[in-house]
Amino acid sequence: MAQALLKATDIQKSFAGVQALKNVSLEIMPGEIHCLAGENGCGKSTLIKIISGVYQRDGGTLEFDGKTMDKFTPIDAITNGIQVIYQDFSVFPNLTVMENLAFNTELAAKRRIVSKKRMRQIAEEAVAKINFQVDLDALVGTLSVAEKQMVAISRALMFNAKLIIMDEPTTALTKKEVQALFDIILKLKEQGIAILFVSHKLDEVFEISERFTIFRSGELVVTGSTKDLDDKKFTFYMTGREFNDKTFVAENLTEQPILETRNLTLDGHFQDISLKLYGGEILGITGLLDSGRTELALSLFGIRPATGGAILRNGQEISIKTPQDAMKQKIGLVPEDRLSEGLFLPQSIADNIIIAEIEQLKTPMGIFDRKKRQEEVDHWVKEMALATPDANNASSTLSGGNQQRIVLAKWLACHPEVLILSGPTVGVDIGSKHDIHAILQQLARKTGMGIIIISDDLPEVLENCSRVLILKDGRIVHEAPTQEIDEKTIVSYMM
Amino acid sequence: MQKSIKKIFGRTEFYVFALLVVLSVLIQFRSGGQFYTANNLVDIASALIVPGIFAVGTFMVIVSGGFDVSFPALASLSVYATTKFMLNIDYSGGILLPLLMVIAIGALLGAFNGFFVGYLNLNAMIVTLGASSVFKGIMQGALNSKQLAVIPEGMRAFGTSALFTATNSQSGLTSRMPMAFLVFVAVVILAWFLLNRTYFGRGIYALGGNPASAKAAGFNVKRTKFIMFILVGMISAVAGFIRVCMMQQCHPTNMLGMEMNIIAGVVLGGAAITGGAGTLLGCILGTLLIVMVENSMILLGVPTTWKSVFVGALIVIGTGVSALQVLRANRSASRARTMTKEGAK
Numbered sequence: 001m002a003q004a005l006l007k008a009t010d011i012q013k014s015f016a017g018v019q020a021l022k023n024v025s026l027e028i029m030p031g032e033i034h035c036l037a038g039e040n041g042c043g044k045s046t047l048i049k050i051i052s053g054v055y056q057r058d059g060g061t062l063e064f065d066g067k068t069m070d071k072f073t074p075i076d077a078i079t080n081g082i083q084v085i086y087q088d089f090s091v092f093p094n095l096t097v098m099e100n101l102a103f104n105t106e107l108a109a110k111r112r113i114v115s116k117k118r119m120r121q122i123a124e125e126a127v128a129k130i131n132f133q134v135d136l137d138a139l140v141g142t143l144s145v146a147e148k149q150m151v152a153i154s155r156a157l158m159f160n161a162k163l164i165i166m167d168e169p170t171t172a173l174t175k176k177e178v179q180a181l182f183d184i185i186l187k188l189k190e191q192g193i194a195i196l197f198v199s200h201k202l203d204e205v206f207e208i209s210e211r212f213t214i215f216r217s218g219e220l221v222v223t224g225s226t227k228d229l230d231d232k233k234f235t236f237y238m239t240g241r242e243f244n245d246k247t248f249v250a251e252n253l254t255e256q257p258i259l260e261t262r263n264l265t266l267d268g269h270f271q272d273i274s275l276k277l278y279g280g281e282i283l284g285i286t287g288l289l290d291s292g293r294t295e296l297a298l299s300l301f302g303i304r305p306a307t308g309g310a311i312l313r314n315g316q317e318i319s320i321k322t323p324q325d326a327m328k329q330k331i332g333l334v335p336e337d338r339l340s341e342g343l344f345l346p347q348s349i350a351d352n353i354i355i356a357e358i359e360q361l362k363t364p365m366g367i368f369d370r371k372k373r374q375e376e377v378d379h380w381v382k383e384m385a386l387a388t389p390d391a392n393n394a395s396s397t398l399s400g401g402n403q404q405r406i407v408l409a410k411w412l413a414c415h416p417e418v419l420i421l422s423g424p425t426v427g428v429d430i431g432s433k434h435d436i437h438a439i440l441q442q443l444a445r446k447t448g449m450g451i452i453i454i455s456d457d458l459p460e461v462l463e464n465c466s467r468v469l470i471l472k473d474g475r476i477v478h479e480a481p482t483q484e485i486d487e488k489t490i491v492s493y494m495m
Numbered sequence: 496m497q498k499s500i501k502k503i504f505g506r507t508e509f510y511v512f513a514l515l516v517v518l519s520v521l522i523q524f525r526s527g528g529q530f531y532t533a534n535n536l537v538d539i540a541s542a543l544i545v546p547g548i549f550a551v552g553t554f555m556v557i558v559s560g561g562f563d564v565s566f567p568a569l570a571s572l573s574v575y576a577t578t579k580f581m582l583n584i585d586y587s588g589g590i591l592l593p594l595l596m597v598i599a600i601g602a603l604l605g606a607f608n609g610f611f612v613g614y615l616n617l618n619a620m621i622v623t624l625g626a627s628s629v630f631k632g633i634m635q636g637a638l639n640s641k642q643l644a645v646i647p648e649g650m651r652a653f654g655t656s657a658l659f660t661a662t663n664s665q666s667g668l669t670s671r672m673p674m675a676f677l678v679f680v681a682v683v684i685l686a687w688f689l690l691n692r693t694y695f696g697r698g699i700y701a702l703g704g705n706p707a708s709a710k711a712a713g714f715n716v717k718r719t720k721f722i723m724f725i726l727v728g729m730i731s732a733v734a735g736f737i738r739v740c741m742m743q744q745c746h747p748t749n750m751l752g753m754e755m756n757i758i759a760g761v762v763l764g765g766a767a768i769t770g771g772a773g774t775l776l777g778c779i780l781g782t783l784l785i786v787m788v789e790n791s792m793i794l795l796g797v798p799t800t801w802k803s804v805f806v807g808a809l810i811v812i813g814t815g816v817s818a819l820q821v822l823r824a825n826r827s828a829s830r831a832r833t834m835t836k837e838g839a840k
Contacts, residue, residue, distance in 0.1 A: 092708055095704060107712060
């Protein structure tokens with residue numbers, strides 16, 4: 001066996017007495033694509049920061065490229081060939097691609113006077129390495145997320161990187177962009193560069209990595225070859241729990257659709273959407289990022305009112321122009337971007353839960369009923385199994401999965417009859433994902449609620465929905481019961 | 496070619512310039528041909544000197560992602576201390592010594608701001624609000640400021656010396672173009688070079704765009720802010736000095752309150768209030784627009800008491816339009832992306 005490029009042994013790190021890493025080890029071979037997985041708070045980020053010199057480890061040894069690394073700074077890490085591409089890419093949106101690429105090199109050379117010629121040369125060399133076609137004079141802020149990522153990768157490659165660490169690089173990318181990224185990763189591998197790919201999406205782990213390491217609560221759970229890994233094992237390693245996922249089968253459907261649209265149109269986003277939602281079923285809507293799926297959800301909830309067509313509720317035509325209209329019709333929306341649209345992060349968990357039903361929490365005199373509020377809050381914290389010691393803590397103290405549960409609780413507290421969820425488990429860890437799915441299935445089965453899941457996570461749609469609609473360029477291109485369709489077929493309709 | 500034309504049309508500077516042209520034609524028309532006269536143009540240029548120099552300093556701070564509201568107080572204190580000291584020692588020499596002294600005091604006071612904003616990483620707006628009060632207090636308390644009706648001869652001579660004199664052929668009115676205009680030009684050129692051709696200047700843009708990335712890229716963020724505030728202090732002190740020379744008296748409080756219009760002009764010229772974006776050209780055009788409105792209302796037949804209403808309206812509409820412009824540019828950029836994506840299919 002060749003010598004490992006990175007060899008971290010028995011690494012320990014504590015913050016204020018809490019052990020974030022308990023004797024974890026990680027080995028990466030030269031030119032290897034290694035995946036590091038684990039749920040939020042498992043210590044992945046802490047280890048990355050130790051490897052890149054941001055944190056100092058409390059114990060253990062770290063060897064890179066045959067050298068022992070002790071007490072080193074981020075700059076030392078870079079000069080040794082370790083590069084990290086963070087989720088925000090650390091780019092300057094207000095400056096040109098050329099400047100973004102050239103700054104590091106020029107500053108490292110302690111230059112004082114700007115030379116556009118030299119900067120262009122540096123930038124051209126950088127993008128040539130991964131064959132990245134881009135206007136060097138464009139402002140980085142006008143580029144797409146994928147292009148920004150390419151800028152960050154090109155920049156990382158300029159320092160003779162031997163190991164590139166990518167922190168959840170696919171979070172904001174479309175399927176096609178992910179594919180393009182994987183092509184580049186494979187190209188880097190050919191050049192002998194090792195990649196540490198941090199992700200908790202299992203399909204990606206299977207597709208790209210040769211070996212994997214999984215952490216849980218600061219401990220190493222397993223490390224091995226991806227070949228020996230499957231769905232079930234992956235989930236078990238990540239969460240320490242076994243899940244029996246059941247494909248959802250709708251029971252007790254209502255005879256009449258509880259929500260129906262006829263030729264619903266939002267100019268520039270979707271046209272002629274006619275769909276029926278029955279009580280007790282979960283309807284899946286899928287499509288590419290720009291297929292109009294997100295806007296459809298917003299229109300049904302009155303945030304971006306439809307410009308044409310009709311919405312019917314229990315057979316009656318209704319008008320939804322504002323979210324208040326939708327709420328009166330007992331329609332709830334769990335939006336795609338829960339951080340900006342669904343939650344008041346700095347506010348307490350309790351206040352976030354009761355915000356949508358606040359009208360119901362007053363005494364006949366119109367005064368806020370504190371006792372009733374507390375009852376509601378206690379009820380939902382228990383119902384949703386929110387992992388918090390105190391519901392008065394800020395919502396930002398919770399993990400993504402728990403935050404999503406607050407958003408759900410908020411809507412369930414209003415007793416909606418139609419619940420629309422846009423990307424319900426984006427950025428949510430695997431354990432919470434399963435819990436959320438179970439909650440949704442139970443809601444449809446037990447309360448007869450009509451649920452719409454809008455998602456491009458196809459396994460999620462296939463597992464939880466009884467029917468699926470596929471959107472492309474703003475139109476429904478196909479509709480099928482989920483038992484009669486598979487992922488491949490759906491993708492072929494989407495593209 | 497087409498691309499560069501589009502680039503020009505997409506920029507705030509173009510709209511500010513167009514607004515300047517439209518406004519000047521309107522004034523020309525309404526005032527019976529009084530705008531485009533040699534003496535009026537020289538008057539406007541002369542009125543631009545002090546706000547223009549202030550604007551350059553303010554522009555730097557805004558690009559770095561902060562706000563400086565202390566520059567009028569800083570300038571007042573620097574120039575008052577200098578003038579009083581020169582009068583006390585019966586200084587009768589040239590302009591150089593007082594100029595050096597005022598710049599030195601400006602640098603010192605700027606370093607005060609820079610220390611708190613740069614090294615202690617405090618919010619620039621809060622620090623400069625406090626600093627403004629401190630500077631005023633020192634001037635009024637420690638220096639016991641009152642109006643100085645006489646200023647040293649060297650300063651007076653500089654303030655009254657003219658590059659050339661313009662005469663209105665109709666009315667026979669004359670206006671002198673002050674020598675100080677050259678100082679304004681020099682400050683602009685120096686600032687342009689600093690901001691666009693040195694890594695110190697690019698660092699100001701970088702940290703206005705994303706401070707964390709700036710640090711990661713290897714910029715010394717703390718030192719950059721510190722030095723920038725020293726420079727801004729020096730620039731502001733020069734502006735205050737020129738104002739005193741041109742007015743030929745030193746009034747301790749009459750610069751105070753200028754900060755709002757200066758900041759408005761800079762923002763009007765396209766500098767992003769969130770930092771990181773804007774050009775010096777836009778900054779000067781925006782300031783010129785404010786100066787022109789302030790000076791030319793009288794030519795339009797609008798009573799001077801209404802001046803502030805017009806300036807205020809201009810700021811709201813002007814910044815509103817440029818905000819819309821940015822919004823539209825973003826939208827068309829995202830549309831272009833979707834189109835190329837579809838084209839790729």
